[in-house]
Amino acid sequence: MREQVNHCPLGINHMLDKIAYDYVRAIREPEANTAKIKRQLAERVKKYSEEDKIKLRELIQKWLTK
Numbered sequence: 001m002r003e004q005v006n007h008c009p010l011g012i013n014h015m016l017d018k019i020a021y022d023y024v025r026a027i028r029e030p031e032a033n034t035a036k037i038k039r040q041l042a043e044r045v046k047k048y049s050e051e052d053k054i055k056l057r058e059l060i061q062k063w064l065t066k
Helices: 012-027 034-044 050-064
Strands: none
Touching: 012 034, 012 050
16 A cells, blocks of 8 residues: 655644635535535545545534534
8 A cells, every 4th residue: 555645744634624624615605516526525535544534524524613
């Protein structure tokens, strides 16, 4: 299995938090095409490990409740 290279100096969790924040901000836009945004996110995280995907779901929930 290939190791994922993380170029973010603050770590993988910071990168996942930014992805989650950007996703929630995008789907909250007026007239947002949520299906397209969800597809783009799915393509972006396809190569992530299962534990990273679980962490991303938790972060998305965090941002949705704020």
